[in-house]
Amino acid sequence: MRSAIITDIHGNLEALNAVLDDIEEAGVDRIVCLGDIVGYGADPQACVEVISGLVDKGAICIRGNHDDAVAAGVSGMSESAAKAMSWTQGQLDSTARTFLARLPIAEMDGDVLFVHASANDPQSWNYMLDPSDAFASWAATDARLTFCGHTHVPALFHTLSGALYTGKTLTFRPQPDVEVPLAPIRRYLAVIGSVGQPRDGNPSACWGLYDSDKSTLAWMRVPYDIDAAADKIKAAGLPDRLWMRLKAGK
Amino acid sequence: MGPMSLLPGTVLDGFVLEEKIAVGGMGSIWRANHPDWPFPLVLKSPFLGAGADVSTIVGYETEEMILKRVEGKHVPRFVAAGDLRIRPYLVMEFVEGTVLQSMLEDTAKPYAEVVKVGIQVAAALENLHRQGVIHLDLKPGNIILAKRGAVLIDFGLARHERLPDLLGEESDIPMGSAATIAPEQCVGERSRPESDIYALGCILYRMATGDYPHGEPTSVAGQKRRLYSLPQPPRAINAKIPKWLQEIILRCLEIDPDQRYRSAGQLLFDLNHPDQVILTDRAEREGKGGLFRRLGAWMLGRSVKQRPLTRMVPTRRVSAAPLVVVAVDLARGADPLAQEVRLHLRRVLSMEEGARLACLTVLKTKLHGNAPTHDSHGRTMYLSRLVALKDWAQPLELPDDRVSYHVLEALDPASALLDYIRLNQVDHVVMGARGVGALRRHLGSVSSAVVAEAPCSVTVVRLKGAGGAEEGA
Known part of the structure; x- marks a missing residue:
């Protein structure tokens, strides 16, 4: 089965549409969204409508910390994130708010786990940045393969599993559009890059293509109309940093 | 099912074992055939029973990952792989030819022959590096001189620039062969194509002089000596070696990878054009060098050791220096x-x-x-x-x-x-x-x-x- 994994859309409709076009061209059996549909970008309502339409057609969607903050408030957020969140709250209709509030925190599918941040206490929203973070997440789940987002920086953490376990976790920085083989004797934590606000120095939108039959995962990159998305953020009066970082990709 | 149960005539997923070619600490290697494949095959079966070393498994995993992704006349054609959880094995084309190891004698070879082999192996390396793969265990036993050119085998320690490195990254243990391992590999650096150029330099040195530049040390400390010690210049051992060939070999053997040939293609070029080789003090060296050069080498070794290792391979690293x-x-x-x-x-x-x-x-x-x-x-x-x-x-x-x-x-x-x-x-x-x-x-x-x-x-x-x-x- 081929799955498209998208995450951290952050109200960037231009990026979301470009990614969905790319996914359609690639051909997949299902779409999984790992959360943070809103926050930062200028089209939160439209993005929620697109994703809820996908969920109606069978897509899986997980709740992210920004989706959570719509109802729960902005505690723990950076200044620009908090400003954008107050603005976002005013943009969403009640249907969108209800959709976000009802999203699950994690979902297990066979030996695969989908979560926004970490399997370990998911609502602490821990960032998966280095091997010790991955280790803590693995310790909290039986899943062989965990997909998450939240950091906006693509990464693959892996370790030998079961009797072969050596205590060593390796970190790999995926190259764009390259299929990485996943071995049956390893555990993985795959951090998918962001659709709507990439932070790894590459401003193109990111999505993950997971082929469970071939046992491969690729971090796909898609160019989109960054200027249009940036102009909308400017026009909405949101902090400058939010449109500037779209252009830099970090 | 353990590896001991493999016998001539054993059939594994349709592959019929013929005879055992080799057996070592990592596993056994068999000649094999299959009705669907119209050419002779090799089947490698790793030992994965109780007490098996994790590095054997990872080496097997690595070889499967790399062999599936390389092509052309300088590598064996990949045929099939068994499931790692059930019965791991790798099947590839049997390459007809002479293993370079079997051509080595205790004495030096005529330099024209050394150059001929060097040209073939450099061409193979150039091709492999262009595909984004570094071999990292180049040695005479892993080179088959076939009609179609040099064929490189055994990718158990190899590295693909766009795929995860299953072996290295955090290891500070030298992984390679004692005679040909590059200095930077001795400190865990596994992202430099120049490591293969160093190994080829060791092979050319061995052929031209009868000895490896740093011998075949069995201890880690012995292998790490090449981080600060310069080899005896080849001409000091065999005066028949021309200066330009000494220049080429010693440039391959530079301690600092940045001082070696920047690509196998550039090495190939020099081997093909002796008259164009620029002679430096490398060509003139007669002994291990004065105190200054030895001290310089020692300082450089320290800097290689202390340099932060690049964990990530930058894009286009391998095909650089065109x-x-x-x-x-x-x-x-x-x-x-x-x-x-x-x-x-x-x-x-x-x-x-x-x-x-x-x-x-x-x-x-x-x-x-x-x-x-x-x-x-x-x-x-x-x-x-x-x-x-x-x-x-x-x-x-x-x-x-x-x-x-x-x-x-x-x-x-x-x-x-x-x-x-x-x-x-x-x-x-x-x-x-x-x-x-x-x-x-x-x-x-x-x-x-x-x-x-x-x-x-x-x-x-x-x-x-x-x-x-x-x-x-």
Whole structure:
């Protein structure tokens, strides 16, 4: 089965549409969204409508910390994130708010786990940045393969599993559009890059293509109309940093 | 099912085992066949029972991952792999040929033979590196000299620049073979194609002198000695080795990978063109060197050791340092087209860090012997063209070790250029094209033949507005 994994859309409709076009061209059996549909970008309502339409057609969607903050408030957020969140709250209709509030925190599918941040206490929203973070997440789940987002920086953490376990976790920085083989004797934590606000120095939108039959995962990159998305953020009066970082990709 | 149950006649997923070729600490290797595969096969079966080393499993995983993704005549063709959880095995093409290890004797080989082998292996490395793979365990036992060229086998320690490194990253234990492991591999660095160039240097040294440059130390400390100790110059052991070959070998064996050949293609080029090798103090060395050089080497070893290791492979790392050829027509001197070619060449070189340039010009020969062989100053046409070529390239101000000059004498300029491009595995050709007249369209031009047939990028430079019917080579 081929799955498209998208995450951290952050109200960037231009990026979301470009990614969905790319996914359609690639051909997949299902779409999984790992959360943070809103926050930062200028089209939160439209993005929620697109994703809820996908969920109606069978897509899986997980709740992210920004989706959570719509109802729960902005505690723990950076200044620009908090400003954008107050603005976002005013943009969403009640249907969108209800959709976000009802999203699950994690979902297990066979030996695969989908979560926004970490399997370990998911609502602490821990960032998966280095091997010790991955280790803590693995310790909290039986899943062989965990997909998450939240950091906006693509990464693959892996370790030998079961009797072969050596205590060593390796970190790999995926190259764009390259299929990485996943071995049956390893555990993985795959951090998918962001659709709507990439932070790894590459401003193109990111999505993950997971082929469970071939046992491969690729971090796909898609160019989109960054200027249009940036102009909308400017026009909405949101902090400058939010449109500037779209252009830099970090 | 343990590996002990494998016997001649055993059938594994349709693969019939014939005879055991080798058995070692990692597993056993069998000749095999399969009705669906019309050529002889090799089946590798790793020992994965109780007490098996994790590195055996990871090596097996690595080899499967890499073999599936490389192609061409310099690697064995991948056929099949068994499931790692049930019955792991790897099946690949059996490569007919001579394993280099079996050709080694205790004594030195004639240098011409050393160079011949070096050319074959450098071509194979160039091809492998171009596919984004570093072998990291190049040694005579892993090189088969076949009719189709050198074939590299055993990718258990290899690294693919775009895929996870399953072996290295956090290891500080040398992984490689004692005789040929590169200094940087001894401190866990696994992202440098220059490590393979070092290993090839060790092999050439072994063939040319009868010994490996640092022996075959069994201890980690013994292997790490190459981080600060320079080898005996080859000519001090075998005086028949020419200086240019010592220069090539010692350049491969530099402790700092940045001081070695920047690509296997550049090494291949020097092996193919002894007369173009720039001799430095490496060619002149007679002993281990004075205190200063030894001290310098020791300091350098420390810096290699202390340098933060690059965990991530930057993109295009492996295919860096290309060989660029410029073909310039100087039959009419440095005319406007030749100047325009130089301008474009400068742009190409400015974007290719570490590129090496070969300047070519073709001296057309005639079948009948009535062509002038000397110019008005009495110099041979060959020499005068060479002088003109160097003069043309002078404004580029390239250091001697990055540029070479070649006057090709040929009846057919296009096929002479194409032969050169293929032999030296050139990456990029820059050349001029004259107008687009009717006669040219009818006869075809040198540049169009090169564009059509060269196995690399070709930049064709034309003077803006040159649309006349002028014809020339």
